[in-house]
Amino acid sequence: MGxxxxxxxxxxxxQEFDTETGGGQVWADYAVRGGARVILHVEAEPGLRGSGAGGRFMQSMAEHARENGLRLFPRCSYAVTWHKRHPDYDDVLA
Incomplete structure (x- = not known):
């Protein structure tokens, strides 16, 4: 994991990932609203889909936000669903 x-x-x-099914990048496009990052879109390269890389990326993003005093406002359906399943990161939500 990169x-x-x-x-x-x-x-x-x-974030870059290497998995048994291949490697590639997961990314999230965002808009800046003060100290918040509005998560507009999360995508993984085809070789990573279904590998769990997206979930690991979301965890890295939440930890990055926590460490840097940022707030995340998920708008993309994937990000919204991930945060609903991981209430331990509610402290980073805007």
Whole structure:
């Protein structure tokens, strides 16, 4: 699993993964609203789909937000569903 990155110039969080089914990147496009990041879209490259990389990416994003004092506002259905299943990260929600 690669290092989680915030590409602020592109308004995108990114992380690389290597799995048994292949490797690639998971990313989330976001909009900035003050100290919050509105998560607009989460996507994994085809080789990672179904591997659990998306969930690990979401956990990395939540931990990044917690460590950097950011708030996340999930708008994408995947991000909304993930946060509903992981109430232990409610403290990072906007």
């Amino acid at each position: 290092q989680f990155r915030d590409d602020a110039g592109e308004n995108r969080f990114e």
